[in-house]
Amino acid sequence: MRLDDITTGMLLAKDVCDPNGNPLIRAGTIVTGRHIRALKSWGIGEIAIQSDAPPPAMAPRDPAELAELKAMLDVQFSLSNPEHPAMRALYDICLERALSQR
Known part of the structure; x- marks a missing residue:
C-alpha cells in the first residue's frame, strides 16, 4: 500500500527493511505517526498492510x-x-x- 494511503492503527503485514535487508520495522507492528514520518524520511514509498487486522x-x-x-x-x-x-x-x-x- 502506498505510504500516502497509510493511516495510524494499521497493522504491518511484512517487515520493512533497509536496502541491505536489515529490518527497520517488524511485521505485526501497529503503524503510528512516528512510523509514517520515519518511513517517509527513509524514502520508503510502500509497505505491506494486513487487510483483516483487528482494531x-x-x-x-x-x-x-x-x-x-x-x-x-x-x-x-x-x-x-x-x-x-x-x-x-x-x-x-x-x-x-x-x-x-x-
Missing part, C-alpha cells in the same frame, strides 16, 4: 499494564467530562497510542 484496541494486553495506563490517563483526564463523546474518543486515542508505544 488495535482489541489486541490482547496484560491486565496490569492496561490498568496502569488507564490510571495514568484517568489523572490526565480528571477535569474533563468522560461522558462527552469527544472526550471519550480522545481518551481512547490516547490509550491506543500509549499501548502502541510499549
Whole structure:
C-alpha cells in the first residue's frame, strides 16, 4: 500500500527493511505517526498492510499494564467530562497510542 494511503492503527503485514535487508520495522507492528514520518524520511514509498487486522484496541494486553495506563490517563483526564463523546474518543486515542508505544 502506498505510504500516502497509510493511516495510524494499521497493522504491518511484512517487515520493512533497509536496502541491505536489515529490518527497520517488524511485521505485526501497529503503524503510528512516528512510523509514517520515519518511513517517509527513509524514502520508503510502500509497505505491506494486513487487510483483516483487528482494531488495535482489541489486541490482547496484560491486565496490569492496561490498568496502569488507564490510571495514568484517568489523572490526565480528571477535569474533563468522560461522558462527552469527544472526550471519550480522545481518551481512547490516547490509550491506543500509549499501548502502541510499549
